[in-house]
Amino acid sequence: MNKKSIRDVDLAGKRVFCRVDFNVPMQDGVITDDTRIRAAVPTIQFLQGAGAKVILASHFGRPKGQVVEEMRLTPVAKHLSGLLGKDVKKLDDSVGPEVEAAVASMQNGEVILLENVRFHAGEEKNDPALAQSFAKLADLFVNDAFGAAHRAHASTAGIAQYIPAVAGLLMEKEIRFLGGALSRPERPFTAIVGGAKVKDKIAVIENLLTKVNHLIIGGGMANTFLKAQGCEIGASLCEDDKLDLARTLMAQAKERGVQLLMPVDVIVADRFAADADKQTVAVDAIPDGWMALDIGPKTVELYHQVIVDSKTVVWNGPMGVFEMDAFAGGTIGVAKAMEACQGTTIIGGGDSVAAVEKAGVAEKMTHISTGGGASLEFMEGKELPGVAVLQDNE
Numbered sequence: 001m002n003k004k005s006i007r008d009v010d011l012a013g014k015r016v017f018c019r020v021d022f023n024v025p026m027q028d029g030v031i032t033d034d035t036r037i038r039a040a041v042p043t044i045q046f047l048q049g050a051g052a053k054v055i056l057a058s059h060f061g062r063p064k065g066q067v068v069e070e071m072r073l074t075p076v077a078k079h080l081s082g083l084l085g086k087d088v089k090k091l092d093d094s095v096g097p098e099v100e101a102a103v104a105s106m107q108n109g110e111v112i113l114l115e116n117v118r119f120h121a122g123e124e125k126n127d128p129a130l131a132q133s134f135a136k137l138a139d140l141f142v143n144d145a146f147g148a149a150h151r152a153h154a155s156t157a158g159i160a161q162y163i164p165a166v167a168g169l170l171m172e173k174e175i176r177f178l179g180g181a182l183s184r185p186e187r188p189f190t191a192i193v194g195g196a197k198v199k200d201k202i203a204v205i206e207n208l209l210t211k212v213n214h215l216i217i218g219g220g221m222a223n224t225f226l227k228a229q230g231c232e233i234g235a236s237l238c239e240d241d242k243l244d245l246a247r248t249l250m251a252q253a254k255e256r257g258v259q260l261l262m263p264v265d266v267i268v269a270d271r272f273a274a275d276a277d278k279q280t281v282a283v284d285a286i287p288d289g290w291m292a293l294d295i296g297p298k299t300v301e302l303y304h305q306v307i308v309d310s311k312t313v314v315w316n317g318p319m320g321v322f323e324m325d326a327f328a329g330g331t332i333g334v335a336k337a338m339e340a341c342q343g344t345t346i347i348g349g350g351d352s353v354a355a356v357e358k359a360g361v362a363e364k365m366t367h368i369s370t371g372g373g374a375s376l377e378f379m380e381g382k383e384l385p386g387v388a389v390l391q392d393n394e
Ligand SMILES: Nc1ncnc2c1ncn2[C@@H]1O[C@H](COP(=O)(O)OP(=O)(O)O)[C@@H](O)[C@H]1O
Pocket: 194, 195, 196, 197, 200, 218, 219, 220, 221, 237, 292, 293, 294, 316, 317, 318, 319, 320, 321, 322, 323, 349, 350, 351, 352
């Protein structure tokens, strides 16, 4: 996947419509995690340095095509101004005569932020008229919004019908790490898949089985695999309609020579609560009425060995109910194994990002994706619409 980026094009004096993903967690107007904003700064500064007029666009939340006051990007503009050390003007809309006038008066190197693009119903419908209105503002489309690259919307994909489209530096980095790991990994290549449900990760597992040497399963979804193998899993979360599928996936792994690693012990609780009674048991000794909420210490040890011996590791989804300290041990143990691994370590977005942060090892990872849904679809082997529209490098 060799896409043109902002390094490959002439930017001086150009009006650049730069789509970013500033959909950050916010509480009462205060940004609680600015990772996605910081991740876009290198692209913004590169564009500024090259003398472009930088028109930033993003969605925020799901306002469903209407103006929702709490979903304005005003706090984001303020925060970005601090990060850039330069005032970023935020406009009240993302298209229309006032926006066009503001863009027309921009200086080279100036940065403005348009209002939440999802205030227009045409955004999520990928309406050509809205895409054209965005395109009218600029000479070049730069997509740096990896987190929204799985959406075929007017500002992530549609706009590329009308003006040339290239990747920003964050988009380029995400494609390089996630794409590189999946297409030409250094081996042994291990994938760790956890989280609540098999249902959400079927396509990911199927695609990974064609690529990895080891596939580690953890979290709630491991229960379905354990039951499919004949274990009694008590009151654990289980998808009974996915037992056959789990058996098929296990057979596929065997056929392909992929080592499938499943928990050998688990932490069980008498109810789903942080202060529940708990005990560590082998997977074939889960007491009736108890539920597995984390992988056990023997499993952590087993997974640790495989992870540290790998040259490439990709991780998506926690090993247990890590939001509760009592059931976070397995997830933290895997995070520590990732830290100890000398190879390339990639966190595929979502809850696993919070997990490596909780374990204090985020800095040690080779790459942490800024996209949850986007990285999942990437790992499913799907072509993301926001990537597909970018020009190929000859
Ligand atoms: N054994 C388990 N039983 C119930 N829920 C679990 C278990 N293990 C993990 N979970 C839950 O799975 C959720 C994350 O699942 P998911 O959304 O699929 O992961 P991700 O966001 O990383 O893709 C977490 O909220 C976690 O508490």
